[in-house]
Amino acid sequence: MRTTVQDxxxxxxxxxxxxAGQRVDILSLQTHPLAEGTVDEFLLRGPAALPVSAITTAVESAGGADTWxxxxxxxxxxxxxTRILGLAARxxxxxxxxxxxxxxxLGRCTIRSQPAPAGGGRAPGGLxxxxxxxDTVMRLRAPEGGVIIVERPYLPFTPTEFARARALVELDARLGPRLPHGRDVLTLAEGSDITVRRADTRDLEATRAxxxxxSARTLKLRYHGPVGDAARYLNHLLSPRYGRTLAVQTASGRVVGLGHLLWDGDETEVALIVEDAWQRRGVGAELLxxxxxxxVEAGCxxxxxxxxxxxxGMVAAMRGLGLPLDYQVEEGTLVITARLGEAVVTSAEELGSASAP
Structure with a gap:
């Protein structure tokens, strides 16, 4: 519960x-000072039958305002x-x-990344x-340029939350590009060994190759049209700011497949591309x-x-997940949505992912 009171x-x-008059216990309390007044944030435990409206009425009668x-x-x-230190470690x-x-x-919010202007100019809008x-929007300078925009329409951000978010962004900027070093070596059904690992923009040359x-058909199926300059797409897709990327490489070190998990506001997209010579061999299904x-570990x-x-191939890979699927045709394309559950969690920690939020 949050409520604003006079300081x-x-x-x-x-x-x-x-x-206490409503038999509600206070488990924890945080205060968020404002220019005028203070936002008190409580973690409460109350009787199961107690309606939220009764708590709101009691709080407002005691001087609370804008109660959420x-x-x-x-x-x-x-x-x-402890929670903030854990987030910093991740x-x-x-x-x-x-x-x-x-x-x-920051709780339920939408996070978007706005890239820096071409040519290395200042952040959009002179941030x-x-x-x-x-109020309900914070804008932060992204370490690689551009802006991170965080929106929470249902609840204004406090200066304390803004300071905490800035501290995380500054930590990220100071540490520079980094990835977990975990990788898995697998043997495909037909006997070839492949390595699955995390990838980022430092893999641009290998993924461009x-x-x-x-083939043109493979590129069209992946990007839904002709691709004149793959690097223009790859700089975005490989950036950790927009999601996570897995690469499949052969024993000789050549990258032959990419899988992307892309943050899209409140939703999450998966995308795959496997070069022609390695298709129909289980690479795409393994990536997916x-x-x-x-x-799942990210809380999606x-x-x-x-x-x-x-x-x-993509349709079969989605079906092979064994998850409930929804199909929708939008502007000539097929959108397949898989609803996730705890049962699909596997050994992704071996690739260096953090535990679920």
Whole structure:
């Protein structure tokens, strides 16, 4: 529960008395100072039959205003310093964790990355180095340039939350590009060994070479049209700011497949490309199952793939997940959405992913 009170002696005591009158226990309390007043954030435990409206009425009668109440979950039982240190540790290990850490830090919110202008210009809109906070929207300077935009329409951000988010972004910037070093060596059914590992923009040359070996049909199925400059797509797709990428490489070190888990606002997209000589050998299915495991560990409730009905390999791989699927045709393309559950979690930790939020 959050409520705003006057910053004066006795205001907190009045709130505590009102909650006690409803037989509500206070498990934890954080204060968020404002220019005028203070936002008090409580973790409460009350009688199961007690309606939210009764708590709101009691709090407002004790001087609280703009009261917001939401059901807590097990993660809220972790004290704030421990939780924030855990998020910092996750961010320190993996560049791709920053958007996820921000989401766990700030609750239900939408996070978007706006790239820097071409040619290395200033951040869009002349954003100051320290970022900007405007009620339900915060804008932060991304370490690689551009802007990270965080929106939470249902609840304004406090200056304390803004400072915590800035600290995570600054930590990410100081540490620079980094990936977990885990990799798995697998033997395909036909006997070839492959290695599955995380990838980022440092793999641009190898992935560009893979695209050059792909047929026009393979590229069209992946990108839904002609691809004149694969590097233009790959810089975005390989950036940890927009998601996670898995690469498949042969024993000689040549990259032959890519799988992307892309953060798309509140949704998550999966995308695959496997060069022609390695198709129909189980590479795509292996990538997809690992991407789904990463999505579950990141707390995603579903993933979707945008493809074409003629892309039988992608359709078969999605069906092979054994998950409930929804099919929808949008503007001539097929969107397949898989609803996730705990049962699909596999050994993605071996690839260096963090535990679920």
């Amino acid at each position: 004066e002696p006795g205001s907190l005591a009045a709130l505590c008395g009102a909650l 109440i939401e059901r807590a979950d097990a993660h809220d039982l972790v004290d704030a310093p 961010t320190a290990l993996d560049s791709a964790e920053l958007p996820l850490a921000l989401r766990q830090l 100051p180095v320290e970022g900007a906070l405007d 893979m695209h050059e070996r792909c 199952s690992r991407l789904v495991a990463l999505a 409730s579903s993933v979707y793939a945008v493809t074409q009905a003629s892309n039988t």
